[in-house]
Amino acid sequence: MSTYAPMLAALLALLAGLAIGKAWERYKLHDGRWIDRRRARESPHYILGLNFLVANQIDLAIEELSRAAGLDGEGLEVHMILGNLYREKGQVGKAITVHQTLLQRPKLSRLEHAHVLLCLGLDYKRGGFVDRALEAFNEVLRLDPKNEYALINLQKLHEEQHQWTEAYDTRQRLSVLTGVAARPQSQAILAFLENEIGLEAMRRRDGLEAARRFEAAIDLDARAVPAYLNLGDLRVAGGQAQEAAAIWEKMIEVAPDRAYLAFDRLEALARQTGSPERFTRLCRRLIDANPQDWRARLALSRHLAASGHPKDALDLLFAALVQNPHALGLHQAIWRALGQLHHPEALVDRYSELTEHAVFYLDPHVCMRCRYRSTELLWQCPHCHDWNTFVEERIAPAQDATEVEG
Numbered sequence: 001m002s003t004y005a006p007m008l009a010a011l012l013a014l015l016a017g018l019a020i021g022k023a024w025e026r027y028k029l030h031d032g033r034w035i036d037r038r039r040a041r042e043s044p045h046y047i048l049g050l051n052f053l054v055a056n057q058i059d060l061a062i063e064e065l066s067r068a069a070g071l072d073g074e075g076l077e078v079h080m081i082l083g084n085l086y087r088e089k090g091q092v093g094k095a096i097t098v099h100q101t102l103l104q105r106p107k108l109s110r111l112e113h114a115h116v117l118l119c120l121g122l123d124y125k126r127g128g129f130v131d132r133a134l135e136a137f138n139e140v141l142r143l144d145p146k147n148e149y150a151l152i153n154l155q156k157l158h159e160e161q162h163q164w165t166e167a168y169d170t171r172q173r174l175s176v177l178t179g180v181a182a183r184p185q186s187q188a189i190l191a192f193l194e195n196e197i198g199l200e201a202m203r204r205r206d207g208l209e210a211a212r213r214f215e216a217a218i219d220l221d222a223r224a225v226p227a228y229l230n231l232g233d234l235r236v237a238g239g240q241a242q243e244a245a246a247i248w249e250k251m252i253e254v255a256p257d258r259a260y261l262a263f264d265r266l267e268a269l270a271r272q273t274g275s276p277e278r279f280t281r282l283c284r285r286l287i288d289a290n291p292q293d294w295r296a297r298l299a300l301s302r303h304l305a306a307s308g309h310p311k312d313a314l315d316l317l318f319a320a321l322v323q324n325p326h327a328l329g330l331h332q333a334i335w336r337a338l339g340q341l342h343h344p345e346a347l348v349d350r351y352s353e354l355t356e357h358a359v360f361y362l363d364p365h366v367c368m369r370c371r372y373r374s375t376e377l378l379w380q381c382p383h384c385h386d387w388n389t390f391v392e393e394r395i396a397p398a399q400d401a402t403e404v405e406g
């Protein structure tokens with residue numbers, strides 16, 4: 001990520017600059033003063049500056065664009081790009097000064113005003129001045145209600161502040177505007193935001209509102225796993241164990257790859273309600289449907305070990321180990337089961353054989369977007385703030401399912 005980010009940022013600055021330039025060109029043509037503006041654009045410094053920008057040589061780009069700007073004190077676009085480049089270099093104060101100075105100009109059109117404010121909002125955001133950034137993006141939207149870039153930044157800022165309702169409204173506005181309302185990815189993000197709003201309601205003990213939000217999240221995206229988990233927790237708290245079990249089983253049906261997130265809950269429920277076989281059946285069903293499901297084996301083995309069947313548990317764990325030799329949780333469960341059985345030599349030997357090439361590691365979840373690593377599955381990346389980007393990494397491919405018993 002570190003090698004691509006500055007490049008992307010620079011290209012983005014360039015594209016924003018060009019888009020802004022286009023809007024400005026329209027204005028200037030109306031105004032009949034476009035020859036003035038071309039002075040900066042026609043200078044070789046401007047073209048050189050853009051070339052350096054594309055080559056990610058920001059310092060040289062700044063140098064050349066500063067010269068072009070010097071030729072044309074009026075040139076809004078080149079000053080705006082220069083400000084953006086200062087920001088990308090981390091010189092936020094300088095960027096703010098450049099953009100604030102541009103805002104002082106007496107004859108800015110509505111659109112120009114919006115574009116400069118957008119740049120300023122990005123400066124504030126980068127500098128951590130959250131309130132000022134929020135104010136700037138909202139002002140951009142007042143001047144230019146269809147400004148997607150302002151909406152995206154506003155959504156992210158609200159998310160960072162945990163202002164979920166505002167984030168949701170902004171996201172919805174963006175979806176309507178860009179016509180992607182029906183696209184699954186957009187629905188999924190709205191569902192995550194609904195879920196967060198539901199969690200907030202849960203924290204202030206408004207169970208009805210929380211349930212309404214979790215259900216809305218599931219309506220938006222049938223695979224909104226955290227909403228199922230939370231809705232079930234809410235039902236358990238309300239003494240409705242059967243409803244909770246049905247909700248979690250439904251989640252497993254629509255997202256079997258995430259089934260393990262409900263295992264502890266379902267096992268506890270099955271024990272409480274005196275029907276442990278409901279949980280064992282579920283695990284067996286998952287293993288049959290997907291022989292590589294090592295987590296279902298682990299869950300079932302825990303259940304068996306706890307109910308006095310360590311040998312059966314161990315068989316399952318060895319089978320799971322073939323699928324994922326690197327999962328620390330499996331090894332810990334095996335050590336416990338071997339202990340329960342007083343370390344029979346044959347089983348200890350079998351374990352040594354299976355683990356000969358295993359590497360233990362604890363953080364197998366990776367963000368597909370920015371490569372951030374985490375021990376847990378996360379729904380929103382703490383680094384790039386994108387939703388639902390984590391996948392589980394395996395060092396070695398799992399062996400063929402037919403080699404596995406148990």
Ligand SMILES: [Zn+2]
Pocket residue numbers: 367368369370371372381382383384385386389
């Ligand atoms: Zn990320």
